[in-house]
Amino acid sequence: MIFITTILIIMALYLLAGLVFAIPFVIKGVAVIDEGARGSSWGFRLIIIPGVTVFWPVLLNKWLHASKIKRS
Amino acid sequence: MKPLRKRHLQVWTAWAILLPVGIVLGWLAVPYQQPVKLLQSSAADLLPVIMQTKEHNDYTVSIRSDHKHTAWQLEWKNKTALTYPSAVIYKAGEPGNDPGKAELIGRIEARGDYVFELKPGLAQSSRLKLVLYDFIHEAVIDTIIFKNPFRYPE
Amino acid sequence: MSASYVAVGWNRQKKIYDWLIAGFCFTYLLLFISVTLIVNEQVTFETLLIRSTSTLAVLLLHVILAIGPLCRLDKKFLPLLYNRRHLGVTMFTFALAHGGFSIFQFHALGNTNPFVSLFISNTNFNSFAAFPFQALGFFALLIFFLMAITSHDFWLHNLSPRVWKTLHMFVYLAYLLVVMHVMLGVIQYENNPVFVIIILAGAVTLITLHLLAGSKERKLDKRKFSLEQEGFMYVCPAEEIEDSRAKIFCIDKERIAVYRHENKLYAIHNVCKHQGGPLGEGKILDGCITCPWHGYQYLPHNGQSPPPFKEKVSTYDVKIIDGKVWLNPVPFPEGTERPGATIK
Incomplete structure (x- = not known):
């Protein structure tokens, strides 16, 4: 029981972090990592939020890379 | 062949064996005993005479009979929505109430009224002990005891 | 395509498709609920919800899994x-x-967290008949969830097509889990063998379709082309290729689609740039080769997507001698214009 509860709490924290990350990502980050998202609709930005919440480490990594390239 | 479609074919070749085996094994595993579902309340008419009633905060349980006392029913009325969605009623084997050895009477859900037929053989017994058992969480919820349920109190 | 993303890429055809899906689901639920209410008056509202949504989802899953092989066997199914x-x-x-209602119905009313309860209320992992079938359903739902949230093209680009395809291949595992969820779950409480027969029939149908489609392709790929002249291979008589359609030939492990458009033949690489869809299984719409998977388009004579899109595929040389089609399997760079071959 403690084992499963721990896993569930870790999952919840991971998803919560993803949700927090999703806000700046759909506002700004998405257009940095994918040119197809530049000038895209709000509908699109909302529809990717569930995915961002789950796959946020991949996107964060891409975002960091993209801004590094921009700076250099 | 493209690697992706090759992978599809490989998966389905494996599934061609796994799926039928799983389905057949699952079928064979169906317990031989009459499943619980069939012991749900019958739509039978309520018998007219109430022999005994036990009140509980959440439900009312009564033993009913006809005027000649040849048939018996257990009536279960939920007053509020129960906090367990589905439970079964056993007649406990004496002594102890190990549900595995007890006789199944019926299944109730969180809401609604239920009527279950009681076997005429029961009429001889002087005591009817019912166990309300939550089979999902494997816990006894309540035990209800009727004394001399098949005779009018003297 | 390469223009800006939209939330849902609706067009007229997709709208018709979606209305049909909605109509079908609505009719199914209505029928299921009314038939159940007639047959079993005692049924509770919760049970109705749980059973109608689950059976509908299982039915749709079978349709979804059948579409792929059906299209490879017969192009008539491509609109699906x-x-x-x-x-x-x-x-x-x-x-x-279904999952939500079930967790609520069976686990949420107690004092344990419903998700914890889902896993600890039954721990008969060593038993087959009493196996915690709810966990099987939960993991299948988790796979469907990951697929659903990544269904937008954005995810295909940003998770890379390889990762995306692999993730979506897990649907087969999910199907296996669903079948066992049904077999070890509701079937264990049912006396009627008709449910087992339905599940078995569904599985046998899907297995047959997938194996048939796979072996058909294997045959296509194993075809040997022996007649060779100056780098060109003889592939088929010209009249075998229907107008606005293609035939696919696999030479040196590369698939090439030979399209017929306005009495000329053009050859392009068979693989769509979007998700690797089979271009040769599509057709020509508005003068463009249209991928059967998601409607990406390419011009037959140069393999380029019409502006503003930027996708390009390789092109090949093709010629016709005495009504016979000859194909040169050496690709030109993506987007190179080729003259095609006129059918006399």
Whole structure:
């Protein structure tokens, strides 16, 4: 029981972090990592939020890379 | 062949064996005993005479009979929505109430009224002990005891 | 395509498709609920919800899994493939409703957290008949969830097509889990063998379709081309290729689609740039080769997507001698214009 509860709490924290990350990502980050998202609709930005919440480490990594390239 | 479609074919070749085996094994595993579902309340008419009633905060349980006392029913009325969605009623084997050895009477859900037929053989017994058992969480919820349920109190 | 993303890429065809899905689901639920109410008056509202949504989701899952092989066996089914992902998201929605109602019904009313209860209320992992079938359903739902949230093209680009395809291949595992969820779950409480027969029939149908489609392709790929002249291979008589359609030839492990358009033949690489869809299984719409998977388009004579899109595929040389089609399997760089071959 403690084992499963721990896993569930870790999952919840991971998803919560993803949700927090999703806000700046759909506002700004998405257009940095994918040119197809530049000038895209709000509908699109909302529809990717569930995915961002789950796959946020991949996107964060891409975002960091993209801004590094921009700076250099 | 493209690697992706090759992978599809490989998966389905494996599934061609796994799926039928799983389905057949699952079928064979169906317990031989009459499943619980069939012991749900019958739509039978309520018998007219109430022999005994036990009140509980959440439900009312009564033993009913006809005027000649040849048939018996257990009536279960939920007053509020129960906090367990589905439970079964056993007649406990004496002594102890190990549900595995007890006789199944019926299944109730969180809401609604239920009527279950009681076997005429029961009429001889002087005591009817019912166990309300939550089979999902494997816990006894309540035990209800009727004394001399098949005779009018003297 | 390469223009800006939109939330849902609706066009007229996709709207018709979606209305048909909605109509079908509504009719199914209505029928299921009314038939159940007639047959079993005692049924509770919760049970109705749980059973109607689950059976609908299982039905849709079978349709979804059948579409792929059906299209490879017969092009008539291609319209079904066009918008399969909307069907997938619909299926997930019903599966989620089923899972949600079930967790609420069976686990939420106690004092344990419903998700903890889901896993600890039954721990008979060493038993087959009493196996915690709810966990099987939960993991299948998790796979469907990951697929549904990544169904937008954005995810294909940003998770890379390889990762995306691999993730979506997990649908087969999910199907296996669903079958066992049904077999070890509701079937264990049912006396009627008709449910087992339905599940078995569904599985046998899907297995047959997939194996048939796979072996058909294997045959196509094993065909040897022996007649060679100056780098060109003889592939087929010219009249075998229907107008606005293609035939696919596999030479040196590369698939090439030879299209017929306005009495000329053009050859392009068979693999769509979007998701690797089989271009040769599509047709020409508005003068463009249109991928059967998601409608990406390419011009037959140069393999380029019409502006503003930027996708390009390789082109090949093709010629006709005495009504016979000869194909040169050496590709030109992506987007190179080729003259094609006129059919006399």
